[in-house]
Amino acid sequence: MLLRVEKLSKDSILHEVSFEMAEGEMLAVMGPSGSGKSTLLYHAAGMDCPSGGKIWLKDTEITGLTEDEKAKLRLHRMGFVFQQMNMMANLNILDNILLPAVWADRKRSEAELTEKAERLMRKLGISGLEKRRITQVSGGQLQRACICRSMMNEPQILFADEPTGALNQSAAAEVLAELIKINRAGTGILMVSHDCRVACCCDRILYLSDGRICGELALGKLVQGTERQREERVNRWLTELGW
Amino acid sequence: MIKRLIRNDIKQNKLLSCAAVFFMAVSAMLLALAVLLFSGLAGAIGSLAEEAGMPDYMQMHAGVLDEAAVARFAEAHEEVREWQLCRFLNLDNSRITLGGRSLADSTQDNGLCVQGERFDYLLDEENNRPEVLPGEVYVPVCYRNRYDLMVGETMVLSDAGGGGDIELLIAGFLRDAQMNSMMASSKRFLVCETDYEAVKAYGSAHNSAREEYLIEFLLRDGADTNLFGAAYAAEGLPADGPAITGPLIYLMNALSDGTVIFVLFLFSIVILAISMLCIGFMLSLQMERDKREVGMLKALGIGNTGIRRIYFAKYILFSGCGGAVGLFAAFLLKAPLEKQMRELYGMAEGGWQTAVLGCLAVALAEEIILLSVRGALKKTEKLSALEALFSVQKRKTGRVQYLMIGLVTAACTVLVLVPQNLYSTLSDPGFVTYMGIGNAEIRMDVRQAEEIDDVTGRVARMLERDMQVETYAVLRTRSCPAVLADGRTVNLTVETGDCGIFPVSCLEGMLPKTQTEIALSAMNAKELGVAVGDPLRLVTGGKETEYTVCGIYSDITNGGKTAKAYQTDDDAPVIWSVLYVSLRESAKKEQWMRRYRQPGVDVTDIADYVRDTYGQTLGQLRLASCLAAVLSAFVTAVVTVLFMRLLVNKDRYEISLQKALGYTAGDLKRIYFTKGLFPVAAGVFAGLFTGNLSGERLCGTVMKIFGADGFAFVILWERILVLVPAVILGAAVPAVIAGIAEIGRIKACECCMGRE
Structure with a gap:
């Protein structure tokens, strides 16, 4: 098991939420605004302290770690993609991608890391933007750069909070395709999304309402050409749940 | 990576970065300057005192001297390492001309002396003992600027008619560990034995010089100078004059040159506080602006230590630059500021110790500022990644x-x-009241005359008849033994007369108004352990008389140990007397002062006195x-x-x-x-x-x-x-x-x- 959440509670936002996530799984969390989706994601990533419950990443109990230990865990074993594409304004795209890798492994030369970053950038189709400032690229390009950054330390799990939320339709499709590729390569993804088209690409969907899991839909791995049927199925399921 | 972050941050925030470096540089410069000057002054005073063999206790005495009694006392006291008698030929200021400029206005006791035999050496500008040839004189270094003197000019001792009788060639300038400071009331001119005797004979003939003695003691390490002074006084040894201790000389020297260091030190503290405030505030602003970035870094797994390192590294760089600029500026400014100290005490060229001290001061200033940086960063550390990522930036009012x-x-x-x-x-001029001096317009000192009391009386009668005089006061100083509670006696220099006409500032109580009242200087009151209202027994006319301490006043003259009484036994010899005068508005001060100047009577404008002393x-x-x-x-x-x-x-x-x-x-x-x-x-x-x-x-x-x-x-x-x-x-x-x-x-x- 990659991630195990057991009776996770946070004040009045989350109420004894429990679920598991298998290795290499792509899991989406959906729900109305204020249902606690992002809170669940950030707790699972060890960015906040729950008021109750436990979380494990493989054999490591995140809830039992100190802040510094959790930071180390995030740096080495987790990756993050935010809706707002947060990056350091003082660094160019390449340096932003390198940032967590430089911090995680001081022994590796910067040249080596740069080579790895450039390889990732090529893979995600943003090669040539290395020296650009973050204000000099499009939203889609910036989000792909964020994905590159999250993949630099080869995380076991990638947390994505509305990764396509701030993007136009074509950019969103590009970013989603990249996330699927990453998942196919073996990285588990826990994603929060409002977008049905994004969620239907995941292996499984959890529906959260008022801080409780109200439904679960297992879709299995996405097979090319089945997107439309999956989307219809998810839409029906969501309607049943009162979406 | 950190280098790139810092470089880019500085590029984007040039003004804030420059301001941070400026504050760090100014703070470092001021603290380093204050520390360097202080250490330089303390070291210079100390080394001059050591090289000159400055006495630990010195009793001035005007009058007949029982040398054998002093020798017996010195022998009986184990704490005495060495002792010697120095002769001081106190000259009438109105008869001295230095490089063509008269010393008539001088408020100092100027006199000749010969080189000390065993210690208390007068040193030249290289801190060597000069060899004075006949016809030559070495002049106190503090007079070089005061009278714009040069080597090769002459010092003339004239007779009453102004004729040039004795002429001495200024061969150099000397450093006097004891009397360098203008706050020391005497100044010594160094001549050879032959010239000393010649001037003494000449002075006696023309009533323009009086020989006094400096009874000097070098004490063993750890000896208490105050206890030693009390023991000296208790023996009833020659003590017609002020007694001065080593620490007091250090204090006078430090006060004349330490003021600028004090101001600098005060300044460095305020600037340091301003720097901490401004840099702390600038960093808080930046952290508020960069909150989301900080949150992102935390979310990525870069812990508080890493984030602190990113931001702190920039300020370390700033403090390095600021510190280097500050240190350089401190060394640049040090030279002009220590010019006077160098002249008075002959400061040695600072070696690596000075550089180390400067660096330490700079490091201290920078460390204090970096503390405020750490404080501002700590606020961010308390924020969780989520709080930092999703907090709404506060709209501040400015x-x-x-x-x-x-x-x-x-x-x-x-x-x-x-x-x-x-x-x-x-x-x-009013500041003199803190010095134990009445706030009058003119001060007349009668110290040189053979019969001080007679001369004082004669001048007082002249003042009484003078229509230009508005008010005057006659104060005679006598030495009276005071009996302490344990039976020991201590010699007090008591000024008698109506002190209320030109009063000094009293800290407590008031000046004496009746014959049984006495006011003490703060230092005396402390040393005698008495307060206002306490009884104090004085030995006058061979018998003990009880006085009541009516007031305590501030005084920094005569070693700070004085007393003022309305009247004591008039039989005791007068050591010196002072007449304070206030003239009517119509009077022409300069003319009036010239008229009253006569052998043995120094007439000084109080404003000049302050200028001379300070x-x-x-x-x-x-x-x-x-x-x-x-x-x-x-x-x-x-x-x-x-x-x-x-x-x-x-x-x-x-x-x-x-x-x-x-x-x-x-x-x-x-x-x-x-x-x-x-x-x-x-x-x-x-x-x-x-x-x-x-x-x-x-x-x-x-x-x-x-x-x-x-x-x-x-x-x-x-x-x-x-x-x-x-x-x-x-x-x-x-x-x-x-x-x-x-x-x-x-x-x-x-x-x-x-x-x-």
């Missing part, structure tokens, strides 16, 4: 910026004001005042321009919106100019208020250490209300204009582009 401008302006006003007030107080200190203080004014103006300008710029940046959206609505850049600049000038004006006002109050207390505390208790500023309002605001506003107004210049560059369309 009150803090205005407050900072006001606070810094107030602090800078205080820094300009305090040295100014200290200068005007020390240069005011001349060195005032010179240094003037320099420190100028430095304070320049630096305060600079700091005010930097802080004002910085915070006005930050304010305009913060209000960028509103300014753009107002422009879009039709306001012109001129309209907006006028509004911001008024807004910026208001805290400056308020700061100046607050600074003038607090500077006059707290500055007085602070200086009073320091002056108390030196014996001048109950200190109050003499404030020259017309100067303070014009000069100080002019300095601060002169710096702040252009700074406000420069700070709001950005308003002109803000475009009306920015608000529509969402650049809030």
Whole structure:
């Protein structure tokens, strides 16, 4: 098991939420605004302290770690993609991608890391933007750069909070395709999304309402050409749940 | 990576970075300068004292000397390492001409002496013992600037008619470990034995010189000079004159040259506080702006230590640059500031120790500032990644910026004001009341005459008949043994007469008005362990008489150990007498003073006395005042321009919106100019208020250490209300204009582009 959440509670936002996530799984969390989706994601990533419950990443109990230990865990074993594409304004795209890798492994030369970053950038189709400032690229390009950054330390799990939320339709499709590729390569993804088209690409969907899991839909791995049927199925399921 | 982050951050925040380096540099410079000068002065005074073999206890004595009794006393006391008798030929100032300039106005006891036999050497400018040839004289180094003297000029001792009888060639200048300071009331000129005897014979013939003795003791390490002094006095040994201890000489030397260091030290503390405040505030602003980035770093797994390292590294770099600039500036400014000390004490060229000390002071200043940086960073550490990522940036009103401008302006006003007030107080004739001297217009000292009492009486009768004299007071000083509670006796120098005519400042109680009352100097009261109202027994006319301590006053003359009584036994010999005179407005002071000058009677304008005594200190203080004014103006300008710029940046959206609505850049600049000038004006006002109050207390505390208790500023309002605001506003107004210049560059369309 990659991630195990057991009776996770946070004040009045989350109420004894429990679920598991298998290795290499792509899991989406959906729900109305204020249902606690992002809170669940950030707790699972060890960015906040729950008021109750436990979380494990493989054999490591995140809830039992100190802040510094959790930071180390995030740096080495987790990756993050935010809706707002947060990056350091003082660094160019390449340096932003390198940032967590430089911090995680001081022994590796910067040249080596740069080579790895450039390889990732090529893979995600943003090669040539290395020296650009973050204000000099499009939203889609910036989000792909964020994905590159999250993949630099080869995380076991990638947390994505509305990764396509701030993007136009074509950019969103590009970013989603990249996330699927990453998942196919073996990285588990826990994603929060409002977008049905994004969620239907995941292996499984959890529906959260008022801080409780109200439904679960297992879709299995996405097979090319089945997107439309999956989307219809998810839409029906969501309607049943009162979406 | 950190290097790139820092480089890019500096590029984007040039003004903030420059301001941070400026504050760090100024703080480091001032603290390093104060420490370097202090260590230099302390070291120089110490090494001069050592090289010169400065005595630990010295008793001046005018009159017949029982040398054998002193020798017996020295032999009986184990703590005495060495002792010697030095002769001092006290000359009549009106008969001395130095390089063509008369010393008639001098308030010092000027006299000749020969080189000490075993210790208390007078040293030349290389700190060597000069060999004085017949016909030559070595002049105190402090007179070189005072009388604009050069080697090769002459010192002439003339007769009453002004004829040049004895001429000595100035062969060099000397450092006197004991009497270097102008606060020491005597100055020694070094001549050879032959010339000394010749002048002595000449002086006796013309009644223009009187031989006195300096009974000097070198004590073993750890010996208590006060206890030794008490033992000396208890033996009834020759003591017709003030007794001075080693620590007191150190104190006098430190006071004349330490004032500038004190001002610098005070200045460095205030600037350090301003730097901490400004840098802390600038960092808080940056952290508020970068909160989301910090949150992102935390989310990525870069812990508090890493984030601290990223931000702290920049300030380490700033402190390195600021420290280096500050250290360099400190060494540049050190030379002119220590010029006087170098001349008086012969400061040795600083080697690696000076460099290390300077570096340590700089490191201390930087460390203190970095503490405030750490404090500001700690606030961010408490934030969780989520709080930092999703917190809404607070819309601040800019009150803090205005407050900072006001606070810094107030602090800078205080820094300009305090040295100014200290200068005007020390240069005011009224300051003499803290020195144990009456606040009169003219002081007449009768010290040289054979029959001091007779001469005093004669002068007093002349004053009585003189229509130009408004008031006068005659005070005779006698030496009276005081009996302590344990039966021991201590010699007190008691000034008798009506002290109420030209009163000195009393800390407690009042001056004596009846024959059984006595007032003591603060130092004497402390040493004798008596307070106002306590009885004190004096041995007068061979019998003990009980007096009541009616008051305690501040005094830094005659070693700070004096007493004032209305009357004591008139049979005791008068050591010296002083006549204080106040003239009518119609009187011509200079003419009047010339008329009264006669052998044995020094007539001094009190203003000259203050200038003579505090001349060195005032010179240094003037320099420190100028430095304070320049630096305060600079700091005010930097802080004002910085915070006005930050304010305009913060209000960028509103300014753009107002422009879009039709306001012109001129309209907006006028509004911001008024807004910026208001805290400056308020700061100046607050600074003038607090500077006059707290500055007085602070200086009073320091002056108390030196014996001048109950200190109050003499404030020259017309100067303070014009000069100080002019300095601060002169710096702040252009700074406000420069700070709001950005308003002109803000475009009306920015608000529509969402650049809030």
